Amino acid sequence: MIIRQIHVTPVAFRDPPLLNAAGVHEPWALRTIVEVITDEGLSGLGETYGDLGHLTKVRECAEALVGVDVHATNEMYARISAIVGDVVTDMHGLTGAATQEKSIDRVFAAFEVACLDIRGKAAGVPVVDLLGGRVRDAVPYSAYLFYKWAGHPGGEPDRFGAALDPAGLVDQASMLIKEYGFASIKLKGGVFAPQEEVAAIIALREAFPGVPLRLDPNAAWTVETSIQVGQALEGSLQYLEDPTPGIPGMSKVAAEVPMPLATNMCVVTPEHLPPAIAARAIGVLLLDHHYWGGLVRSSHIAALCDTFGLELSMHSNSHLGISLAAMTHLAAATPNLTHACDTHTPWQNGQDVVAPGALRFVDGAVPVPDGPGLGVELDRDALAVMHEQYLACGITERDDTTYMQRFEPAFSARRPRW
Ligand SMILES: O=C([O-])C(=O)C[C@H](O)[C@@H](O)C(=O)[O-]
Numbered sequence: 001m002i003i004r005q006i007h008v009t010p011v012a013f014r015d016p017p018l019l020n021a022a023g024v025h026e027p028w029a030l031r032t033i034v035e036v037i038t039d040e041g042l043s044g045l046g047e048t049y050g051d052l053g054h055l056t057k058v059r060e061c062a063e064a065l066v067g068v069d070v071h072a073t074n075e076m077y078a079r080i081s082a083i084v085g086d087v088v089t090d091m092h093g094l095t096g097a098a099t100q101e102k103s104i105d106r107v108f109a110a111f112e113v114a115c116l117d118i119r120g121k122a123a124g125v126p127v128v129d130l131l132g133g134r135v136r137d138a139v140p141y142s143a144y145l146f147y148k149w150a151g152h153p154g155g156e157p158d159r160f161g162a163a164l165d166p167a168g169l170v171d172q173a174s175m176l177i178k179e180y181g182f183a184s185i186k187l188k189g190g191v192f193a194p195q196e197e198v199a200a201i202i203a204l205r206e207a208f209p210g211v212p213l214r215l216d217p218n219a220a221w222t223v224e225t226s227i228q229v230g231q232a233l234e235g236s237l238q239y240l241e242d243p244t245p246g247i248p249g250m251s252k253v254a255a256e257v258p259m260p261l262a263t264n265m266c267v268v269t270p271e272h273l274p275p276a277i278a279a280r281a282i283g284v285l286l287l288d289h290h291y292w293g294g295l296v297r298s299s300h301i302a303a304l305c306d307t308f309g310l311e312l313s314m315h316s317n318s319h320l321g322i323s324l325a326a327m328t329h330l331a332a333a334t335p336n337l338t339h340a341c342d343t344h345t346p347w348q349n350g351q352d353v354v355a356p357g358a359l360r361f362v363d364g365a366v367p368v369p370d371g372p373g374l375g376v377e378l379d380r381d382a383l384a385v386m387h388e389q390y391l392a393c394g395i396t397e398r399d400d401t402t403y404m405q406r407f408e409p410a411f412s413a414r415r416p417r418w
Pocket residue numbers: 018019020094095188216218264315316317318
């Protein structure tokens with residue numbers, strides 16, 4: 001099964017004005033769709049970030065992978081390493097520091113997923129079976145709440161409405177839980193003063209008793225603020241995600257707060273694991289195959305976490321159905337991934353590049369697609385429309401901060417900020 005062609009297609013889809021520590025989401029989110037085609041005519045799908053620096057590397061690597069067998073992932077990794085070479089950064093910084101290894105892993109992941117899709121199709125089995133088989137039939141996801149404006153400035157309000165205070169967030173959670181059946185809740189913080197976000201968590205706890213809650217300010221707080229918030233929320237949080245920047249800071253906070261700390265910012269590549277474990281900085285790692293080097297490498301990281309007593313959850317950016325399928329196969333095959341995963345799916349409001357039917361939410365969980373490979377089919381008309389949107393939207397690099405400063409010129413994305 002030799003790779004004969006790879007199509008790399010950047011796409012854009014509408015994104016609501018979701019607020020975070022970096023600023024606010026722009027009206028269009030970017031992704032890159034990768035389609036690998038073999039000499040036998042089988043094709044496989046991958047999905048990754050759409051920022052131009054990364055997209056350029058994905059395009060260069062796609063050419064270099066022609067002629068490689070879809071099983072030869074070591075050879076693919078070597079070729080991609082030789083091409084990526086330097087550190088490819090993103091502007092928002094919400095997934096922590098860029099390193100050379102992470103830059104390579106991010107490019108490799110899209111091709112690895114596409115090759116697993118092909119290998120599953122060739123063997124007539126779902127990708128979960130290539131990762132060790134399912135330990136759960138459906139993967140639970142959390143309701144991912146955001147502070148948000150009613151709509152993008154100058155545009156129509158979106159169907160989610162504004163959420164700028166505890167009552168707005170409780171309404172948002174009710175809507176997402178009613179539509180998707182989610183059984184746990186994550187709040188994206190780092191937007192308002194910490195005491196306002198503490199009040200929001202308390203309002204959510206009162207409105208949804210017994211539902212596990214998480215708060216993630218993306219490193220917007222100092223060590224002192226993080227300790228105060230952690231102590232104030234004793235008994236209210238399943239975990240506190242990235243309250244403060246860096247492994248040393250997280251370690252100081254972890255020693256003083258009652259709940260585990262989670263991260264998708266201070267441990268984002270294998271070299272971060274030894275110092276974080278030695279410093280007891282985290283209790284929960286958020287996996288994300290898009291930057292941990294694909295599904296198989298993420299499984300290896302999961303096994304390491306099990307050895308060292310770290311729990312697992314899963315991180316998400318704005319994404320489409322190819323990613324949701326890949327995340328679901330990985331989580332279904334990972335025994336120690338016991339926390340509900342994050343997903344932006346509700347915010348994409350039905351827009352997708354995959355044909356409807358294969359992915360659905362039942363009681364807040366996505367049943368593992370049964371079809372061979374990832375179990376999802378490319379909707380070529382939707383892909384063409386979203387590619388046109390990419391060409392027309394004028395955005396080539398996600399930049400939440402500059403977009404926010406158009407409306408709030410004094411906005412600072414400094415972390416820590418409080
Ligand atoms: O820390 C996190 O969970 C994220 O970075 C998730 C997303 O990037 C989210 O914060 C966003 O898109 O604004």
